[in-house]
Structures are given as structure tokens and as C-alpha cells.
Amino acid sequence: MIYVGIDLGGTNIAAGLVDESGKLVCKKSIPTGAHRSAEEIIKDMASIALDIVNENGYTLQDVKSIGIGCPGSVDKKEGVLIYANNLPFSNTNIRSEIQKYIDKPVFLENDANCAALAEAKSGAAKGTKNSVTVTLGTGVGGGVVINGAVLNGELGHMVIKADGEPCTCGRKGCWEVYASATALVRQTKQAAEKDKSSKLWEYRNKDGKFNGVTAFNAAKAGDKTAQQVVDNYVKYIGIGVANIINIFQPEVIVIGGGISNQGESLLEPVREYIKGKTYNTGTNSWRIEKAILGNDAGIIGAALLKG
């Protein structure tokens, strides 16, 4: 049997076939066309699912289920996309719409949770029962897998600094405000403006703007201001990850998103920061690993969804 995974994004609809072992066999993508109606978009989702099956020598009889990862708020039980920023869906029953075209079980899940499920089953946390995948991007996304199943929940909007900087969600001091890629860029810019002699400016001028690697590169070149930016950013990632270790006692914390491309230059200081700061109620072991599935995580996780 094979499993169809669909990653519904604001720009593209990506679909893939995943085998019993959790391996991505093939994938394809089409533009979402988010200016269109939900019905039209869902019809395209069904088409790309049928196409990828047929184009790769399978038939619908080989398909066990269709999983869909969506941005925003999902009612998993009913198969409804409640709300998604930048997409024309509002309490849309994607399951029943897809089933108009394909008579198979259809499962929905938030896309960050799909990515976490993929890393848990086929990626950096493969072989574990309990893991948390944190994505450091525009925001901070998180997905929690306990006993092999995805939990509902939102980690980026955990306040880690009461009365701290305002978050887009309306609260103050959310983890996302300090640990996202967006936050790192802001922190880099602020530090550079205070230290006009910092090498941060060289790297900024080379790239045309401050970005998520400016501080890491300037720090590697020995710039003290840049190193302070990195140390401070590591501290904030560490506070949130230590909270996650205390709250969920996962075996592995997987770090993904663009910033995770720093690899060990980021992960090793985060591990160092956390050491001795966790309060485990059970076993005392945890690992921090880089996500390995990249953009395919969404498709793979969607395909792995079960009822």
C-alpha cells in the first residue's frame, strides 16, 4: 500500500507518495492559486493526488489514505480547516470535498504538526516515541509527538518573558518574539546600530541586508558584538527548549527551519546552555538534533496521518 501526502501552502500545493516504511517515493507540486475559491483549490488537490498516483504506476486500489497538512487551525476530527491566513478557507470541510472526487480516508492536520510527525517517524527522531520538533522561521512553530501521536498545541506562543516585547498574537514576551529567525534579524540590526564598527556591517553590506546568518558569520569572523547577538539568541532558544524538555520530557528535540542550517554552530551552544537547567521527572536523557527532512517533512507527515 502507499500513502498520499498533500502539503497545502499559500504558494504551492505539494503532493507525494510515501511507502509503508515512511519513505517519500515521488513528489510533484502545482501553484495554489490562493486568489481562487476554496472549492477550486480543493478540486486541484484531488487532481494532483490522482495524478501522482497514476503517473507513478499505481492505482487508487494501492492507496491506503490521503493526508493533508494545512496552515492554520484544523478540526482533525471533522476534517475541517477552520481558518488559515492567506487562504480562502473558513470552516471548510476539506475531507468531504476531497471525498467527492476520491473515495478514500482523508485526514487533516496542522502543517507544523505534520512536519513533527515526519521527523518523528522518518527523520531526526526516528525510533523514538516522544519528540518535539521546533521550527525557527518567520515565527516559531512546534509539533509534539507523544507515544507516536501528534498532540494539539502551539509552542511559539509560550510566554518566556513576562512583560517582554509585544507579539503579533497580542501577548507580550512570547518565545517567538525572541527565538524566531525574524527575531534574530531584529536583534542583529539593533546590535549593529549600537556598534557602527562591528563586522556585522560588512556581512550586511555583502548580502544587501541583515538576515538570519549575518550574526553567525560575523561571530565566526571574531566580531564580539556579533558573538553577543548569537549568545543572546542561543540563550532564548535554550530557555524555550529547556521549558519543552521540562514540560514534555521528550527523548529528542528536533530543530528545523532556516536557522537550523547553522548546524552544530547553533546546536552545541544550545545544548551547553541547557545542561543542568532541566528538571526531568523521569529519565534524564534528551538529545537535540537538526531536522533532516527539510521541505519534504510536510508531505511525509501528512501521508503518515491516521484516523
Next chain:
Amino acid sequence: MIYVGIDLGGTNIAAGLVDESGKLVCKKSIPTGAHRSAEEIIKDMASIALDIVNENGYTLQDVKSIGIGCPGSVDKKEGVLIYANNLPFSNTNIRSEIQKYIDKPVFLENDANCAALAEAKSGAAKGTKNSVTVTLGTGVGGGVVINGAVLNGELGHMVIKADGEPCTCGRKGCWEVYASATALVRQTKQAAEKDKSSKLWEYRNKDGKFNGVTAFNAAKAGDKTAQQVVDNYVKYIGIGVANIINIFQPEVIVIGGGISNQGESLLEPVREYIKGKTYNTGTNSWRIEKAILGNDAGIIGAALLKG
């Protein structure tokens, strides 16, 4: 069938029988005698279990299982109490020790988790699948029940104020440092010392010391300084509870511990504080309720444990 629940504390060993519906049928307790060896204490735990069965007209044939709630770190799978403050247990296999005397399934769990399970199955969160029970006492304890099962984890040591006040766990700014009963007493004392004309002093003198009700009572009597203490304390409870709502999306958050005796004077302002501050990924409903099982929660939750 009946279920035996044992709540192992530093002072007393309490045991009870719980029926199929989760109702506590009877209970008794004996001193722990924590100065003795683990073996002697466990022998007493087995004895009190046998006694309460026999004294209430049951036989061992009626007993389905024995559940034990312990303070400290538990290895549930192995039935081992890894470590408990104030008790002479160190990697002690309580299950196999108990089974020397009674040939029944024996389950272990952390006591805060037992209380959460009890509130979830027979208490303030009865009828829900997902709930979190928070105990505001000397520290802040927490137990999370998702899909009817207890998660591992520690909520009191979630940092909510980076670089905040030091916690006994070694980190800075843990929730427990701001939202425990201990914290409220400290905050009350600090506020009173800054305002010698506050009514806080009247209530302090009446009770002989600042305690967990001083600020609430003085605030009810119209004292502004006391009201500020209460408002600030409510804010910190609210920050942590909003985090919990975001992280776990529970249907109910149950508040227990001595401070919860304030009832609606505490819970209503906490609800008000949280309103609009949550970021639910699924349904948008949550309730905050007072724990109703009190000290029996530990016994009931222990009895409800399953393998």
C-alpha cells in the same frame, strides 16, 4: 471489582478503595515513618492495602490492581521510585517489593499526576478527554491528561520570566517562583514592607504571620496595596495558565492547592486576564475550574492507574 490506591507521602501513607465508577469507597492512613528503610515502609504499604481490603468486606479476588502515587521521579514502566525528597527511596522497585506480599498488578505514578488523573476522571474535569490540573502550593505542581492518559512532565519549572528571580531548580524565572503559595506570601510581605499603612499588617497581625490569604483578605477589605498584590499574582497565574492553554489546548484547567480555596475571587480574575490571550489551534473553548477532590485526589488517581 475494586481498585486500591495508595498515596505515599513524607508524613503519611494513605490508602483507599475506589469503585469502577471512580468513587472513593473508604480510606485509612498510617504514619510513613520516613526515618525507616524503604523495605519497612513498603511492607507497611502492602499491609495497609491488605487491611483496607479485608476491613471493608472484600477479598484480594475483588482487587483489580494497586496504584501508588509517589512524590519525586518515577519510572512508571519498571515500577521504580527513582528519587524522592524526604523519603529513603533511591531507585527502589516498589512494584516488585509490593508483589512479594500481594500478587496483583502494581502501577506507579508521580503524585501530582495522580491528582490530575483523579480530577480528570472523577473530579472537576470529569467527562473531558484533555485537562491540566495545576496545584498552587509550596511549589507549582502540574499534571496533564491527554486523551485520558497522563503525560510525563513538569509545569512549575517552565520559565515565564527570562532572567527573572532565581528558582530552587537552578534556573531563573520559573512559573513556580511567581505563582506558588510561597511566592504569594513573599510578594505580600514585600508589598507590606513598602507600605506600612497597608491593611495587610492588620491581617498579618491577626494571623501572626503573612500567609496565602493575607493579601486576598486585605484586598476584599478595600486595601489598594493588597489589591495590587492580588492583581500581580493573578497576572502570573494567568501567564502560566495561558501558556498551558496554548501548549496543550485542554478543555479544562483545574486549579488546586491551598490558594484555590479563594474560589471565584481567584478564578474569575484569572479568566479575565487570560481572555483574548490564547492562541488556540483547534477549538477555542476552555474552562478554568476549582479542584474538587482535595486531599483524596492522590488516592483516587493512584487507584485509577493502568498499565
